[in-house]
Amino acid sequence: MKTIPHWINGQYYEGSPTGCFEVENPGTGDIEAELLQASDADLDHAVDVARRAQKEWARVPLAKRTAIMFRMRQLVLDHQDEMARMIVAEHGKNYSDAVGEIQ
Structure with missing residues (x-):
């Protein structure tokens, strides 16, 4: 089954997930993939990366x-x-x- 990691800072990031969510095709009922559930640490990492990126973007x-x-x-x-x-x-x-x- 396909696992969908997070996309942070231009790359896939698995981090330390706390679980997975099933991605279901509502039209067929088939499970298409699993989506990683972010931990608090994963969220903190994503926010930190975004804050740094915004500072760089503001200088463009x-x-x-x-x-x-x-x-x-x-x-x-x-x-x-x-x-x-x-x-x-x-x-x-x-x-x-x-x-x-x-x-």
Whole structure:
């Protein structure tokens, strides 16, 4: 079974989970994956990393931050189909509704 770790600081982070949550496809009832349940220490780590990242982000000039955000938007649009299929599998939505959430 697929295990979904946390994504912190641009990389997968397993940390010290306190358990797992099952990810069920509501449309089929099948268990698609397990999602790691973060411990208090994992949350503290994520918040610490985010605080440091925000300080770095604040030093980036506005024009560069804008370019980065527009590039992110383009990446989302470029991978819209893949993302919509994940929403369908994880939330049981139909494909057109999933695409609507992305746009």
